[in-house]
Amino acid sequence: MAFKLPNSKLPDVKTTIFTEMSLLAQQENAVNLSQGFPDYQPDENLIKYLGDFAKQGQNQYAPLFGIKELREEISRKFNLQYQVDYQPDSEINVTAGATQGIFTIISAFVEKGDEVIIFEPAYDCYEPSIILNGGIVKNVKMLYPDYEINWDEVKNLVSEKTKMIIINNPNNPSGKILKQKDIDELISIVKNTDIIILSDEVYESITFDEKPHLTLAKYPELKERTFVVGSFGKLLHITGWKIGYVCAPSDLMNEFRKVHQFNVFCVNTPAQFAISKYLQNVDDFQSISTFFQTKRNYLKSALKETPFELLDCEGTYFLSASFGAISDKQDKDFCYWLTKEHKVATIPFSAFYKDKTDEKVIRFCFAKEQETLEKAIEKLLKIKI
Numbered sequence: 001m002a003f004k005l006p007n008s009k010l011p012d013v014k015t016t017i018f019t020e021m022s023l024l025a026q027q028e029n030a031v032n033l034s035q036g037f038p039d040y041q042p043d044e045n046l047i048k049y050l051g052d053f054a055k056q057g058q059n060q061y062a063p064l065f066g067i068k069e070l071r072e073e074i075s076r077k078f079n080l081q082y083q084v085d086y087q088p089d090s091e092i093n094v095t096a097g098a099t100q101g102i103f104t105i106i107s108a109f110v111e112k113g114d115e116v117i118i119f120e121p122a123y124d125c126y127e128p129s130i131i132l133n134g135g136i137v138k139n140v141k142m143l144y145p146d147y148e149i150n151w152d153e154v155k156n157l158v159s160e161k162t163k164m165i166i167i168n169n170p171n172n173p174s175g176k177i178l179k180q181k182d183i184d185e186l187i188s189i190v191k192n193t194d195i196i197i198l199s200d201e202v203y204e205s206i207t208f209d210e211k212p213h214l215t216l217a218k219y220p221e222l223k224e225r226t227f228v229v230g231s232f233g234k235l236l237h238i239t240g241w242k243i244g245y246v247c248a249p250s251d252l253m254n255e256f257r258k259v260h261q262f263n264v265f266c267v268n269t270p271a272q273f274a275i276s277k278y279l280q281n282v283d284d285f286q287s288i289s290t291f292f293q294t295k296r297n298y299l300k301s302a303l304k305e306t307p308f309e310l311l312d313c314e315g316t317y318f319l320s321a322s323f324g325a326i327s328d329k330q331d332k333d334f335c336y337w338l339t340k341e342h343k344v345a346t347i348p349f350s351a352f353y354k355d356k357t358d359e360k361v362i363r364f365c366f367a368k369e370q371e372t373l374e375k376a377i378e379k380l381l382k383i384k385i
Contacts (some may be wrong), residue, residue, distance in 0.1 A: 066094025
């Protein structure tokens, strides 16, 4: 009897839109403002440290938790930025990128039939991770054009089956950040429950116009039940190094580590040493916001000269825009058209919705060289209504 492929655990999952649009950009020789990675080098010192530690022999397995030096720097970072204390030994774990941290958190706690609330437009790794662990996704839509959270809808979704709420702040792709009123609503909702919060804060250091990042770790009522997920890829422009971290109270972290040790066990050793040494000389994490705000402002100003209608961008390195005045195409079709006809690749917002909601909005990544942004703008200015 011929071999029969078993049923897929993720039958609806295809190649990610990020891979798809980056490949199309390559094929069309287009400016790639789709996938969220810088096209410029990180600090030369950081690259030097990586080579130095590799040459010094730091090439074998790191500890399960991450090297002590890096965990101490992460602890210092939280104290400097937010006046929040996490114990390096029991409350911090280095991960192979933020996505691995997110998958491990979900795997450690979500069981068959558990419900997990996520907010759409949502980063694409949340839903598959929940489904693979037998969980049920409960989607809350943050509606165009403001992408504010309807907390009454969240309250109505919460039940005895709610195991987890996933927050993404600042939000990718919308660029929205949580305000104090949002935090207050969240505190009220989880009070007297056992709901775990996964707070994806990978863009924590990229907020604009002097708007603060409100980490959930600052609020005792939330900190006791929250995993905060961070990314050095975003902080230090090294997405390819795949180094992230999670912070949580020790009782939650103990459960995380049980799964982490059988998932990746440990993380790139010389990269951990390089980052820890680099961070020893960093006391001001505000500079990254200033760096990206300059890029956002340039792209924002230039796009105002096009028929695109810009959405508010409070954080992340993504600026989004409505193309409704240009075309009535579906957003993915418009992205293909834009890549092929005008040689600029972007991401459609429908990719961030389970039901592929089409609001005629696309996402531009501005974590790019000035020259790259200028090339993109030169092409986009040729679009006419």
